[in-house]
Amino acid sequence: MLFAQPAVTDERKAFYERIDRDSLTPLWEVLGNLVPPRPATPCVPALWRYEQMRPYLMEAGRLISAREAERRVLVLENPGLRGASSITHSLYAGLQLIL
Known part of the structure:
Protein backbone atom coordinates (compact mmCIF):
# COMPACT_ATOMS: atom_id res chain seq x y z
CA MET A 1 0.00 0.00 0.00
CA THR A 41 14.52 -7.00 6.81
CA PRO A 42 18.13 -8.09 6.92
CA CYS A 43 17.05 -11.16 8.94
CA VAL A 44 17.45 -14.49 7.20
CA PRO A 45 16.04 -17.90 8.10
CA ALA A 46 18.29 -19.73 10.56
CA LEU A 47 18.14 -22.98 12.50
CA TRP A 48 20.23 -23.95 15.50
CA ARG A 49 19.99 -27.68 16.22
CA TYR A 50 20.70 -28.46 19.86
CA GLU A 51 22.68 -31.60 19.01
CA GLN A 52 25.03 -29.42 16.95
CA MET A 53 25.20 -26.60 19.51
CA ARG A 54 25.66 -28.74 22.64
CA PRO A 55 29.36 -29.50 22.03
CA TYR A 56 30.06 -25.74 21.82
CA LEU A 57 28.10 -25.17 25.01
CA MET A 58 30.04 -27.85 26.85
CA GLU A 59 33.36 -26.52 25.53
CA ALA A 60 32.41 -23.03 26.70
CA GLY A 61 31.80 -24.56 30.14
CA ARG A 62 35.35 -25.91 30.18
CA LEU A 63 36.88 -22.66 28.90
CA ILE A 64 35.17 -20.18 31.22
CA SER A 65 33.99 -20.76 34.77
CA ALA A 66 30.73 -19.62 36.31
CA ARG A 67 32.86 -17.36 38.52
CA GLU A 68 34.39 -15.65 35.49
CA ALA A 69 31.14 -15.10 33.60
CA GLU A 70 27.91 -14.03 35.22
CA ARG A 71 26.05 -16.00 32.56
CA ARG A 72 27.61 -18.64 30.38
CA VAL A 73 25.39 -18.15 27.36
CA LEU A 74 26.01 -18.70 23.69
CA VAL A 75 23.87 -16.11 21.92
CA LEU A 76 21.98 -17.22 18.84
CA GLU A 77 22.69 -14.53 16.24
CA ASN A 78 20.74 -14.27 13.04
CA PRO A 79 23.29 -14.45 10.18
CA GLY A 80 21.77 -11.28 8.74
CA LEU A 81 22.20 -9.43 12.06
CA ARG A 82 25.76 -10.37 13.03
CA GLY A 83 26.95 -8.27 15.95
CA ALA A 84 23.41 -7.42 17.10
CA SER A 85 23.16 -10.35 19.57
CA SER A 86 19.64 -11.17 18.46
CA ILE A 87 17.67 -13.49 16.20
CA THR A 88 15.37 -10.69 14.98
CA HIS A 89 15.19 -6.96 15.65
CA SER A 90 13.06 -7.67 18.71
CA LEU A 91 14.02 -11.17 19.92
CA TYR A 92 17.05 -12.36 21.86
CA ALA A 93 17.80 -16.05 22.34
CA GLY A 94 20.66 -18.01 23.78
CA LEU A 95 21.77 -21.35 25.16
CA GLN A 96 22.84 -21.14 28.79
CA LEU A 97 25.06 -23.61 30.60
CA ILE A 98 24.12 -24.11 34.23
CA LEU A 99 26.26 -26.56 36.18
Whole structure:
Protein backbone atom coordinates (compact mmCIF):
# COMPACT_ATOMS: atom_id res chain seq x y z
CA MET A 1 0.00 0.00 0.00
CA LEU A 2 1.38 3.39 -0.96
CA PHE A 3 0.56 6.40 1.12
CA ALA A 4 0.02 9.72 -0.62
CA GLN A 5 1.58 12.56 1.31
CA PRO A 6 -0.78 15.53 1.71
CA ALA A 7 0.30 18.88 0.31
CA VAL A 8 2.09 21.13 2.78
CA THR A 9 0.26 24.43 2.97
CA ASP A 10 1.51 27.46 4.87
CA GLU A 11 -1.09 26.81 7.57
CA ARG A 12 0.01 23.17 7.92
CA LYS A 13 3.68 24.14 7.97
CA ALA A 14 3.02 26.59 10.81
CA PHE A 15 1.12 23.88 12.67
CA TYR A 16 3.97 21.38 12.19
CA GLU A 17 6.44 23.92 13.55
CA ARG A 18 4.28 24.53 16.63
CA ILE A 19 3.82 20.87 17.46
CA ASP A 20 7.52 20.21 16.82
CA ARG A 21 8.35 22.34 19.86
CA ASP A 22 6.56 19.71 21.96
CA SER A 23 8.29 16.80 20.20
CA LEU A 24 5.29 15.86 18.07
CA THR A 25 5.14 14.98 14.40
CA PRO A 26 2.15 14.20 12.18
CA LEU A 27 1.93 10.53 11.25
CA TRP A 28 0.56 11.35 7.80
CA GLU A 29 3.88 13.00 6.99
CA VAL A 30 6.04 10.00 7.92
CA LEU A 31 3.80 6.94 7.47
CA GLY A 32 5.40 6.04 4.15
CA ASN A 33 8.76 5.67 5.92
CA LEU A 34 7.31 3.61 8.77
CA VAL A 35 5.23 1.22 6.66
CA PRO A 36 7.17 0.16 3.56
CA PRO A 37 5.30 -1.19 0.52
CA ARG A 38 6.73 -4.65 1.22
CA PRO A 39 8.57 -6.13 4.20
CA ALA A 40 12.27 -5.37 4.24
CA THR A 41 14.52 -7.00 6.81
CA PRO A 42 18.13 -8.09 6.92
CA CYS A 43 17.05 -11.16 8.94
CA VAL A 44 17.45 -14.49 7.20
CA PRO A 45 16.04 -17.90 8.10
CA ALA A 46 18.29 -19.73 10.56
CA LEU A 47 18.14 -22.98 12.50
CA TRP A 48 20.23 -23.95 15.50
CA ARG A 49 19.99 -27.68 16.22
CA TYR A 50 20.70 -28.46 19.86
CA GLU A 51 22.68 -31.60 19.01
CA GLN A 52 25.03 -29.42 16.95
CA MET A 53 25.20 -26.60 19.51
CA ARG A 54 25.66 -28.74 22.64
CA PRO A 55 29.36 -29.50 22.03
CA TYR A 56 30.06 -25.74 21.82
CA LEU A 57 28.10 -25.17 25.01
CA MET A 58 30.04 -27.85 26.85
CA GLU A 59 33.36 -26.52 25.53
CA ALA A 60 32.41 -23.03 26.70
CA GLY A 61 31.80 -24.56 30.14
CA ARG A 62 35.35 -25.91 30.18
CA LEU A 63 36.88 -22.66 28.90
CA ILE A 64 35.17 -20.18 31.22
CA SER A 65 33.99 -20.76 34.77
CA ALA A 66 30.73 -19.62 36.31
CA ARG A 67 32.86 -17.36 38.52
CA GLU A 68 34.39 -15.65 35.49
CA ALA A 69 31.14 -15.10 33.60
CA GLU A 70 27.91 -14.03 35.22
CA ARG A 71 26.05 -16.00 32.56
CA ARG A 72 27.61 -18.64 30.38
CA VAL A 73 25.39 -18.15 27.36
CA LEU A 74 26.01 -18.70 23.69
CA VAL A 75 23.87 -16.11 21.92
CA LEU A 76 21.98 -17.22 18.84
CA GLU A 77 22.69 -14.53 16.24
CA ASN A 78 20.74 -14.27 13.04
CA PRO A 79 23.29 -14.45 10.18
CA GLY A 80 21.77 -11.28 8.74
CA LEU A 81 22.20 -9.43 12.06
CA ARG A 82 25.76 -10.37 13.03
CA GLY A 83 26.95 -8.27 15.95
CA ALA A 84 23.41 -7.42 17.10
CA SER A 85 23.16 -10.35 19.57
CA SER A 86 19.64 -11.17 18.46
CA ILE A 87 17.67 -13.49 16.20
CA THR A 88 15.37 -10.69 14.98
CA HIS A 89 15.19 -6.96 15.65
CA SER A 90 13.06 -7.67 18.71
CA LEU A 91 14.02 -11.17 19.92
CA TYR A 92 17.05 -12.36 21.86
CA ALA A 93 17.80 -16.05 22.34
CA GLY A 94 20.66 -18.01 23.78
CA LEU A 95 21.77 -21.35 25.16
CA GLN A 96 22.84 -21.14 28.79
CA LEU A 97 25.06 -23.61 30.60
CA ILE A 98 24.12 -24.11 34.23
CA LEU A 99 26.26 -26.56 36.18
